[in-house]
Amino acid sequence: MDKEGIPSQTNTPAIYVNETFDDVVTPRTRPTANTSDEQETSKSRTTTRTREERRLRTLLKVFFYRPVKWENSTCYIHIIYLIIFAIQIIKLSLLTKQMLLYGNDRAKFNSIVHRGHLTLRHLLLKGWDASWETVPYPPAHGDFAVYTINSLEEGIDFAVQQYYNAEIDAIGYYKRVHSDSMDAIVKYFDFPGFHDADVDKGIDINEKHFSIEHGLTKVQTDSGTVYNYSIADELEFLNLSQPMKRMLTTTLKFNIHSVRPHEKTKHALCLSIKGEVTFTDIDNNGQVHVDLDTLTSKINCHTMNVSVEDLKLEYTSIPISKAVLVFCVISIVITVLTFIFGIYVCIKTKLYMKKNYKQYFDVKETAEESDLPVDEYLRFLLLKLWDIPLLISDCFTVYGTYWVVFGTEGSDWVISLLDSYTVILGMGCILAWLSMLRYFKVHNKFHLLFSTLSRAISDVIAYMICVTVLFVGFWICGYVVLGPYNVKFETPASTAETLFALVNGDEIFATIAMFDDDQTGSSSIGLFARFYIGVYVCIYTIVVINVLVALFLSAYDAIKAEPGDKRLGPLEKAIQDVIREKDGQQIRSSFYDLLSPDGHRSRVETTLRDELQNIIKINEKSREIENVKLKTLKSFIRDEIDKRLECSIGFCKFSMSLFVGEEPYAN
Structure with missing residues (x-):
């Protein structure tokens, strides 16, 4: 058994397949140096594996990482980024704990302020009673007023x-x-x-x-x-x-x-x-509307000449908050360093490929291509897009936590201040949890969500632009026509909220029933309101939502149906499947005859031969055909087998490496 749990074929020539990270990589058999041809081949291989190439491959392995991967009953563990993953887990745990504790303090202070506000309403407003403290919907009474x-x-x-x-x-x-x-x-x-x-x-x-x-x-x-x-x-x-x-x-x-x-x-x-x-x-x-507004601040008791200890944050743990600060700073440093490291590796790769691209990938000297495609270099940027929410999260968390740790003592609290820091910490917590999804490519099933979103995003954006134009028309019409006669349409904001609620079919009857035909200047308003709501619900509930679901289902089905490397063309996929067939010896021989330098060929055969030479190559020694290296960073990285520490526990195999496993790209 080889390192991926696939039976080794020691008696047959090895087929080197490395188009995708999910392909089988069988160790290449090294020919014994008994002939001059074999010595030349060995010398050529040694020459191409220069020190510069090995260093660049090592840098790429460090940059394109995945801490843990499960494939073919083998768990691949990569030490360096597993440590980074552990740091993020600890930071996220501490941040979540801090948020829960700080949330309790903020909720308690909010309750104190709210109850004090109600007390002053009862104390200062004549005629105020508990019925005005509830917010029934629809409203059960009008404004609190005198006449x-x-x-x-x-x-x-x-x-x-x-x-x-x-x-x-x-x-x-x-x-x-x-x-x-x-x-x-x-x-x-x-x-x-x-x-x-x-x-x-x-x-x-x-x-x-x-x-x-x-x-x-x-x-x-x-x-x-x-x-x-x-x-x-x-x-x-x-x-x-x-x-x-x-x-x-x-x-x-x-x-x-x-x-x-x-x-x-x-x-x-x-x-x-x-x-x-x-x-x-x-x-x-x-009609004179009567109301009370208050602004309550927590102050130091000595300003009131009260000799008691000031109550600080009761639940929030200062040691936990300080630990969050430490881990966030560590995370920021790691993120910034990886950005700098990514730029460095990208430049090194560009310089190397510009110099050795044709020789390494066996490209004809007369060919126009002289470097990797642009999208290969964009992978350096796309990979680091995950670090943007992480960096923003850490900055938000540091800013909010710093106030919790050092800003609460001696400061005057108000609800708006606590709310602002709660929003900052809340956004930091959301982005921190979001950034953890990058580590969920342990198995292909875990990244179906992002693959589906990525596949459908262009269609969804174009579709939503059209839907938004239609929505704006309903929104303006509803606010202008129905606003004076229905509390759910009385402001632009409430109109938009009502239309969003109606998309899911919420409170259709209540929305229509709230129209008071006696208050309208014309009976046409009531008829228009019913027609307007009915048409809107039909369009958005039956058409818009279902088409949107269909777009995502179509993308999901396409993702599920795509085997192997999604960037391979149809011809490359077909030839790859043929080569890997056990009973395809006849087709293999046909490919070999077509690619061999001898023989006369028609113009069509010559054209096909030129195309196939960019995809497959022949092994003169074994008279077998092999997949040629793809012009990708994946192919370059996987052209060298890592030395791993492997062990088996029951039916599972564990493989540990300092760098990366079979799928270095953390998409």
Whole structure:
């Protein structure tokens, strides 16, 4: 048995087949040097295997690698890149663990902020209840709003009073430090003829800023100081006449602090909360929308004069984060070095082939070809495309992890900050897992996904361009025509999301049922909506999706049906199959007669002979035909058998090499 588990044919001349990495490579029998011809052949072989050639082949073997390969019950293990693979596995494991731990901390802080936001809504907004906290779909109620001047003034008074009484009334710990206060901004309009408005022409927009103080009164009780407030008194002091009647917006800006204790660590999370209570009627239609926005930051507790330990990231492990930094830096260094090494090997290969191409590949001196095809050199670039997501992943991970390790202490956290670093780490994690797919060419079945995508990508791109043009038409039409009457089409973004959902047939009935025919100006809108959705679903669900699936199935079937080297032409494949047939001796003899230098041939036979000489050659000693070397880097690399350390365990054989195995290309 040879090293690939194929019975050796010691009694018959060996056939050297090396077009593909999956072909059988039988050791070439060396002729005994009993004749001068045999000595010349041996001398020629020794001459062609120059030191430069061996060095270049070694460099190519190091560059085109695959850590592990399973073929013909043999597991090929390549030490150098197996170590690199182990580094990536360790890095990915640590990164995944860090992401899970950091995700827990971020989710907990988000929960604290969200619950505090809901508390302030209940505390500051008059009439707010739990029914407004859910987001039912379709919406069960309209906007939270007021419609009378009295309700508006009561809402403003309530918000101001509750803010100043929060330290007493609120269940949670809220505190106003010396820098905390509440200010108001009233934006209103004037136009000619509106009571005592001093405007001669057009509409005049005015904005008034003032601190909450003149309408604020204090009442001393047993539990502490209780505050009351009247916006009417404040406006009277400011000499503003009926601003509520002509109000566009009223904004109450405030600052307040809070402390959240942590039971397990006995530390505290101190928060600074900046908020705005807004009363908005931007077109003065009589509906004043009421809302509260807050920005919560984690701060150091000493700024509040609270003598407790600050709560840091509870779950995130600093040692794991530091280990991630170390392995990411190692990965970046290895990736950059492989880029530089790839450029070096490509230049060395180019120089060698330019000098020795015709002699090595037995190309006629009169032939025009003098170098490998361009796509062979593109393999240096294509192989390193896998390193691009890996390098981006490492950079993202280092940037995000550095903040986790060194930036959390002494910094003020806000949700947007944590979210931004979570996105960075999340993208790094996705790309890190994606880059691991390069190692899944252990067996041909594992890279069917990428082979299929590569085969179908051009057809899919052309098809999707046409589909996108059609989609844009439906998108614009849906937003313009249906937007005012359906919440799912009220913005360009929601329209696009709705159309994407409808591709899979989601909520077709709900989308149609949400149209209120009573609100439309014409009954044609309702009819158009049903026709529009029906046509869109039919086109995209029945036609577009199925054609897209057919494109991938066609590429998959083509990949499965392609044996051997996919870059071989039909003639080369056919001749290769004929040569490898055991009962093809007659055809072999015909090829030998055609390729032999003796005899007269017709013009057609001469043309065929010239073509065959580029593919196969004859062995004068054994009168057998052999495959000639393909003009590829694969053929050049495989022209030398590696020395391996092999061992067998049961029905499996393990082969270890410092370089590469039968398939050096990690596509």
